[in-house]
Amino acid sequence: MCQYKVLVFSLFVLTGLSSCYSTSGRKSASYYEKNQLEINTIRMLYDSLYHHQPFSIGFTDKTFKYYVMEVTTDTLRSIYNNERSEKQLFETIARFSYDTSMLKQLSTKMKEIECLWIDKASFYLDEKKDTVTFISFKSVLIDKPFVENKYYILLFLKKKLEHPYLQNRVKKGELVRINDLVYFMIGNKFR
Numbered sequence: 001m002c003q004y005k006v007l008v009f010s011l012f013v014l015t016g017l018s019s020c021y022s023t024s025g026r027k028s029a030s031y032y033e034k035n036q037l038e039i040n041t042i043r044m045l046y047d048s049l050y051h052h053q054p055f056s057i058g059f060t061d062k063t064f065k066y067y068v069m070e071v072t073t074d075t076l077r078s079i080y081n082n083e084r085s086e087k088q089l090f091e092t093i094a095r096f097s098y099d100t101s102m103l104k105q106l107s108t109k110m111k112e113i114e115c116l117w118i119d120k121a122s123f124y125l126d127e128k129k130d131t132v133t134f135i136s137f138k139s140v141l142i143d144k145p146f147v148e149n150k151y152y153i154l155l156f157l158k159k160k161l162e163h164p165y166l167q168n169r170v171k172k173g174e175l176v177r178i179n180d181l182v183y184f185m186i187g188n189k190f191r
Contacts, residue, residue: 029178031137032154035113043133043156045106046118053096057106058117058136067107070119071096114138116151125163132157136187155183 032039049055054072059065060081068081071092080089093100110118116136122129133156160180169175176184 029176029184031152032178032182032184038109038113039115039135039154042106042109042113042115042118042135045102045109046133049098049102049106050120052098054120055098056117056119057103057110058115058119059110064111064114069093125161125165130158130161150186153185153187154178155185157181157183 046057056070056072057067059067060083066081066083068079069089069092071078071080078092080086080092093103109115114137116138118133118135120131120133122131124130134153135156136151136153138152155175158181166175170177170183174185178184
């Protein structure tokens with residue numbers, strides 16, 4: 001049973017985790033420090049909207065013109081973007097009564113700091129469920145052909161975790177500690 005819990009957490013961490021370089025760690029820390037105020041605002045807006053109805057949001061292009069929103073209900077996950085399904089996106093926003101001014105602020109702040117995606121992920125450690133918020137913010141440049149894209153991802157914990165499994169991931173360099181509640185990783189998916 002304990003191996004199952006570690007496996008679930010591993011899947012969370014490995015959902016895109018491949019490798020982590022020390023220069024990337026510095027890049028993520030400097031990004032976080034440079035944009036900390038905006039990131040905190042984004043997280044506050046997102047948490048408030050998420051509490052109303054779970055969703056994730058981000059951009060689908062490098063120009064940050066087209067955004068996508070995944071709305072999650074008990075039975076369905078709906079995905080809309082303003083490039084292909086703008087009408088359905090606005091209908092969904094109205095149906096779930098999201099605060100449109102907060103959504104506008106959220107998307108504007110994300111665009112300002114080139115935040116690609118924000119979402120939440122849950123995992124289990126020692127039979128206890130925990131949830132982290134994560135944002136992805138940039139594509140890692142890889143010069144090798146046939147290598148999939150990698151993305152910088154910041155993980156925000158609710159409380160300090162001192163689990164041996166997490167500490168082992170930090171030792172291996174798969175997670176880089178920025179502070180007690182913020183970690184960094186590189187993933188092959190930005191969402």
